[in-house]
Amino acid sequence: MARGTLSEDVQGQIKQLILERRLTPGDPLPTEAELVGLLDVSRNSVREALKALQAMRIVEIRHGFGTYVGPLTLEPFVEGVAFRAAVRHHQGESSLYELMEVREALESGLIATVARDLPPEDLAVLKGLVARMGEEAAAGQVNGSTDRAFHLALYRSLGNQLLSDVLDAFWEALRRVRDDLSDGPRDPRVTHHQHAEIVAALEEGDGDRAVEAMHRHFGDIRRRLAE
Structure with missing residues (x-):
């Protein structure tokens, strides 16, 4: 079996072990020696697989303490998308627009649903932000942290954690690329007014008006990216 294929096979076995044992983020995994015996593979194969899974945030290796189930975040996705967009931007492609368009499509498509049944406590949080x-x-x-908190709170009532994670991932990816490329000054008064x-x-409870307001918000981002 090829080296790369063996590593991928061991990664799959470790992931299956996590599922079968119903382990959650922070739970300890069997030791390296125990994994060698359980999976009937070499120590080097286990180490390679664990390193690859650590890069994907599936496991967390704490030197001197052991290996644990990782945070299972979308951080590797964010890093990949942000770097891809930066590379394509430097090649003259419209990668920033594409990132922004994905966010706009997601958020403008959801905001009308939020408007129909927004809990009073979530509205109070948004007003405070x-x-x-x-x-x-x-x-x-x-502050970026305030803007990020606003967009996270906006869709909390939908009760979909994966959706929240995906929206936040695209927010963070776009922020990283824009910060790295210094896309121009932003008028904080406009940002406040749009939110x-x-x-x-x-x-x-006006869904149509909320959609229009969201499009205006992203339209301003488009304008600054064009400049």
Whole structure:
């Protein structure tokens, strides 16, 4: 069996072991020696497989302590998408637009559903974040952490963790590329106003208005990317 194929096979066996034992993030895995015996493979094969799984955040190797089930985040996806977009941007392709269009398609497609049944407690959280944006805008810059928290809170009521993770992954990928490429100054007052418009539409339960507000928000990003 080829070296790469063997490593992939061992990775698959370790993932199957995690599933069969119903392990969750932070749970310890069998020791390296135990995995060698369980899987009937060499120590080097186990080490290679664990390193590959660690890169995917499926396992976490804590030197001196052991190996544990990893956080299972989309971080490898974010890194890959962001770097791909940066490379293509430097080749003259419209990779930033593509990233932004994916986010816009996802968020504008979901916001009307949110508007129909937004829990009062989620609306209160969004209002609080918009108020914080206003304070930050007055000080000269809306913090990225506030913007990120807003977009996470926006879709919390849908109760879909994978959807939240995917939306956050695209938010983070676009942020990384824009920060690396310094896509131009952003008027914090406009950022605050656009998010306030979204919340106002949600408070009225007006899905169409919320969709329009979301498109205006992304339209501003498109304008700055074009400049």
